[in-house]
Amino acid sequence: xxxxxxxxxxxxxxxxxxxxxxxxxxxxxxxxxxxxxxxxxxxxxxxxxxxxxxxxxxxxxxxxxxxxxxxxxxxxxxxxxxxxxxxxxxxxxxxxxxxxxxxxxxxxxxxxxxxxxxxxxxxxxxxxxxxxxxxxxxxxxxxxxxxxxxxxxxxxxxxxxxxxxxxxxxxxxxxxxxxxxxxxxxxxxxxxxxxxxxxxxxxxxxxxxxxxxxxxxxxxxxxxxxxxxxxxxxxxxxxxxxxxxxxxxxxxxxxxxxxxxxxxxxxxxxxxxxxxxxxxxxxxxxxxxxxxxxxxxxxxxxxxxxxxxxxxxxxxxxxxxxxxxxxxxxxxxxxxxxxxxxxxxxxxxxxxxxxxxxxxxxxxxxxxxxxxxxxxxxxxxxxxxxxxxxxxxxxxxxxxxxxxxxxxxxxxxxxxxxxxxxxxxxxxxxxxxxxxxxxxxxxxxxxxxxxxxxxxxxxxxxxxxxxxxx
Amino acid sequence: xxxxxxxxxxxxxxxxxxxxxxxxxxxxxxxxxxxxxxxxxxxxxxxxxxxxxxxxxxxxxxxxxxxxxxxxxxxxxxxxxxxxxxxxxxxxxxxxxxxxxxxxxxxxxxxxxxxxxxxxxxxxxxxxxxxxxxxxxxxxxxxxxxxxxxxxxxxxxxxxxxxxxxxxxxxxxxxxxxxxxxxxxxxxxxxxxxxxxxxxxxxxxxxxxxxxxxxxxxxxxxxxxxxxxxxxxxxxxxxxxxxxxxxxxxxxxxxxxxxxxxxxxxxxxxxxxxxxxxxxxxxxxxxxxxxxxxxxxxxxxxxxxxxxxxxxxxxxxxxxxxxxxxxxxxxxxxx
Amino acid sequence: xxxxxxxxxxxxxxxxxxxxxxxxxxxxxxxxxxxxxxxxxxxxxxxxxxxxxxxxxxxxxxxxxxxxxxxxxxxxxxxxxxxxxxxxxxxxxxxxxxxxxxxx
Numbered sequence: 001x002x003x004x005x006x007x008x009x010x011x012x013x014x015x016x017x018x019x020x021x022x023x024x025x026x027x028x029x030x031x032x033x034x035x036x037x038x039x040x041x042x043x044x045x046x047x048x049x050x051x052x053x054x055x056x057x058x059x060x061x062x063x064x065x066x067x068x069x070x071x072x073x074x075x076x077x078x079x080x081x082x083x084x085x086x087x088x089x090x091x092x093x094x095x096x097x098x099x100x101x102x103x104x105x106x107x108x109x110x111x112x113x114x115x116x117x118x119x120x121x122x123x124x125x126x127x128x129x130x131x132x133x134x135x136x137x138x139x140x141x142x143x144x145x146x147x148x149x150x151x152x153x154x155x156x157x158x159x160x161x162x163x164x165x166x167x168x169x170x171x172x173x174x175x176x177x178x179x180x181x182x183x184x185x186x187x188x189x190x191x192x193x194x195x196x197x198x199x200x201x202x203x204x205x206x207x208x209x210x211x212x213x214x215x216x217x218x219x220x221x222x223x224x225x226x227x228x229x230x231x232x233x234x235x236x237x238x239x240x241x242x243x244x245x246x247x248x249x250x251x252x253x254x255x256x257x258x259x260x261x262x263x264x265x266x267x268x269x270x271x272x273x274x275x276x277x278x279x280x281x282x283x284x285x286x287x288x289x290x291x292x293x294x295x296x297x298x299x300x301x302x303x304x305x306x307x308x309x310x311x312x313x314x315x316x317x318x319x320x321x322x323x324x325x326x327x328x329x330x331x332x333x334x335x336x337x338x339x340x341x342x343x344x345x346x347x348x349x350x351x352x353x354x355x356x357x358x359x360x361x362x363x364x365x366x367x368x369x370x371x372x373x374x375x376x377x378x379x380x381x382x383x384x385x386x387x388x389x390x391x392x393x394x395x396x397x398x399x400x401x402x403x404x405x406x407x408x409x410x411x412x413x414x415x416x417x418x419x420x421x422x423x424x425x426x427x428x429x430x431x432x433x434x435x436x437x438x439x440x441x442x443x444x445x446x447x448x449x450x451x452x453x454x455x456x457x458x459x460x461x462x463x464x465x466x467x468x469x470x
Numbered sequence: 471x472x473x474x475x476x477x478x479x480x481x482x483x484x485x486x487x488x489x490x491x492x493x494x495x496x497x498x499x500x501x502x503x504x505x506x507x508x509x510x511x512x513x514x515x516x517x518x519x520x521x522x523x524x525x526x527x528x529x530x531x532x533x534x535x536x537x538x539x540x541x542x543x544x545x546x547x548x549x550x551x552x553x554x555x556x557x558x559x560x561x562x563x564x565x566x567x568x569x570x571x572x573x574x575x576x577x578x579x580x581x582x583x584x585x586x587x588x589x590x591x592x593x594x595x596x597x598x599x600x601x602x603x604x605x606x607x608x609x610x611x612x613x614x615x616x617x618x619x620x621x622x623x624x625x626x627x628x629x630x631x632x633x634x635x636x637x638x639x640x641x642x643x644x645x646x647x648x649x650x651x652x653x654x655x656x657x658x659x660x661x662x663x664x665x666x667x668x669x670x671x672x673x674x675x676x677x678x679x680x681x682x683x684x685x686x687x688x689x690x691x692x693x694x695x696x697x698x699x700x701x702x703x704x705x706x707x708x709x710x711x712x713x714x715x716x717x718x719x720x721x722x723x724x725x726x727x728x729x730x731x732x733x734x735x736x737x738x739x740x741x742x743x744x745x746x747x748x749x750x751x752x753x754x755x756x757x758x759x760x761x762x763x764x765x766x767x768x769x770x771x772x773x774x775x776x777x778x779x780x781x782x783x784x785x786x787x788x789x790x791x792x793x794x795x796x797x798x799x800x801x802x803x804x805x
Numbered sequence: 806x807x808x809x810x811x812x813x814x815x816x817x818x819x820x821x822x823x824x825x826x827x828x829x830x831x832x833x834x835x836x837x838x839x840x841x842x843x844x845x846x847x848x849x850x851x852x853x854x855x856x857x858x859x860x861x862x863x864x865x866x867x868x869x870x871x872x873x874x875x876x877x878x879x880x881x882x883x884x885x886x887x888x889x890x891x892x893x894x895x896x897x898x899x900x901x902x903x904x905x906x907x908x909x
């Protein structure tokens with residue numbers, strides 16, 4: 001059969017143009033026309049070392065300048081993981097604040113490193129070593145540096161202890177074993193690597209926002225580059241996070257209101273960053289991650305990366321086209337200020353009921369092929385005589401005690417254990433996919449579980465006193 | 471090992487695992503779940519009104535064969551009050567379409583639904599075989615796709631149909647979401663997940679199989695022993711879409727809900743204010759919806775008829791250039 | 806040839822996580838036998854696959870080239886400027902492989 005569908009045909013777009021072949025052997029720099037080229041960008045643009053570094057630096061300042069987000073003396077966190085992109089960002093910021101021309105970057109940066117070793121399976125020695133490497137970097141750049149660890153996101157609100165401590169070369173990194181065990185249990189429950197990767201990112205951001213508050217910083221710079229973001233766009237679509245794309249891949253993630261997460265590296269391709277690091281002789285700190293040495297088919301994110309990277313090889317404008325598409329999107333939440341936000345990722349909820357929707361269809365599928373099918377079927381038959389009645393639309397609604405399906409009503413003494421149905425309404429579609437894989441919700445960050453418990457308690461109380469309310 | 475019992479507790483032995491939910495079901499429960507889901511989609515999406523004439527776009531392939539079968543069945547079962555008609559487009563591809571049309575004719579007999587066949591030849595004066603002879607294999611899918619889209623509209627108008635029903639399934643739509651991002655087609659990205667598309671002046675189209683997995687359609691056809699035509703078109707489809715299809719299949723393998731998750735993403739996307747979208751007007755020649763003064767089909771046709779087959783394929787500025795050059799060549803003095 | 810024992814001495818470096826596939830060793834000084842063939846990058850890749858790669862060859866080599874997403878630099882210059890796979894290695898060359906893929 002014809003496998004193409006309707007919308008396929010008009011305006012064959014440039015990204016579908018295959019890579020032309022150019023003979024670039026011995027080419028000169030296209031910018032200065034003098035020196036021998038050392039790197040090729042965008043298929044045929046050749047640069048010598050100096051012209052490349054100049055245009056790289058210029059692009060970074062242009063991205064920041066254009067955004068008009070940075071105010072003089074803004075305190076910013078540079079989230080440095082040790083990756084090439086994060087270290088290139090550090091170098092660029094350092095160069096930016098040191099120049100004396102009016103183009104000077106007027107901000108007060110500090111470095112924050114998030115130790116994710118407990119989840120990534122690093123040994124204590126490895127973690128200590130990375131910690132020292134980070135301390136050395138901090139010293140080299142003369143920018144204050146802090147270390148925090150992912151487990152601290154588990155009890156942000158309850159802990160009065162500090163979230164991060166200052167990095168120095170002779171430090172001994174201490175871990176909180178009890179909390180790390182909880183963190184590991186949280187991840188161990190997730191059945192898929194896709195969810196693990198997704199959760200790790202959400203928790204990392206959650207922690208960074210809290211650290212920003214503690215350090216009194218109004219901006220967080222992360223090192224996501226264009227290649228990363230193109231992969232994120234496609235992967236997030238597949239993870240059901242389409243509605244959140246503006247936050248997850250845009251220049252500014254404004255979901256937290258006053259603290260903003262910025263992506264100043266977003267106009268660079270991975271290749272540019274790699275060459276910048278080589279030409280500037282900056283070494284990166286590399287360590288195994290969740291996706292090291294894994295099969296590309298083991299997670300949605302890895303598969304997407306493989307897909308985009310291979311496509312980019314044959315169709316060189318793939319990344320930039322995806323990237324530009326992502327830039328043109330907005331989120332439901334920006335229009336509706338009242339919109340509730342997800343407890344886990346804090347993006348506006350994208351789960352409002354719509355008559356015909358993928359969400360409704362999925363809920364229907366799950367019920368219709370389960371032992372509960374008869375109840376659903378009844379609803380369907382009743383509505384069938386009239387095509388306009390939407391009798392089935394109430395389906396899957398977890399209105400406590402009013403539906404025929406599993407009653408989610410709970411009394412106070414049961415409040416110790418939360419289940420998925422109870423927390424579901426407070427999560428966005430994408431986070432539901434993660435949390436659904438968990439057998440127990442007890443390991444989730446404390447502020448999340450306590451907030452759900454409070455809400456349930458309130459509902460319960462309200463119900464008890466309902467008859468007496470005027 | 472005892473046989474797995476049907477998850478719906480009907481007591482029967484399960485014979486399949488639903489690709490969409492992973493539940494083990496017996497044959498009868500699978501049929502019933504499959505049909506109820508399509509019914510649910512129709513009711514939730516308000517797809518039809520009683521008394522309407524619905525033209526089913528029938529190609530003879532699995533999607534449209536299952537669509538025709540299920541729609542007929544649900545129309546009888548739930549008294550939708552629809553009048554159904556099969557509408558087939560004959561692109562004029564020998565060894566492919568003539569065979570698949572036999573399948574559609576069989577559907578007409580089996581389901582007792584009248585059939586209307588319209589050919590490219592009669593609509594445009596060109597069959598696909600003739601077009602390929604003229605332009606070669608590259609881009610021929612563009613011609614075919616653009617012409618088919620209009621042919622369906624024209625056929626439906628001829629039949630005085632109220633609505634056109636197409637067999638697009640969940641996989642098709644998820645793939646289209648991905649394709650539109652890959653191509654940077656923001657306007658289509660926004661509307662490709664709509665269950666009913668209504669263009670000005672043209673007849674609305676709807677997709678009752680929007681939430682149905684391709685794998686389940688194949689399973690349904692297999693267990694129901696429905697006959698469909700499964701040969702690939704002899705003119706190969708474009709490579710770029712092939713990549714997206716393979717990617718989607720791999721995603722489904724990793725996480726079966728990925729298809730529905732992409733649909734969810736697509737449904738909740740919104741275009742930022744201030745992004746320029748092509749204005750939708752009508753073609754000055756044929757009155758069909760178009761963002762340009764001349765619609766794509768008319769431009770392509772113009773190119774074919776004037777011996778400039780690449781005309782409609784180039785960007786509009788380039789197209790003007792080509793026309794200019796051609797004019798100059800024609801008007802140049804003959805030495 | 807400037808080589809004494811019919812050997813070509815070059816340096817191989819792996820970064821960006823690519824080193825994880827080579828026992829976490831970033832720098833390798835290797836000697837390639839010069840037996841009636843010139844050493845192109847294409848041949849070198851095959852040699853690496855046979856002799857140096859410790860695990861998961863598919864994460865490094867794909868077909869007769871490096872896996873897309875791994876950059877190749879010869880003496881700190883983009884291999885695309887040197888003819889890619891067809892570049893003929895010279896004594897003392899440093900070939901750097903940088904993985905830009907997540908996790909290396």
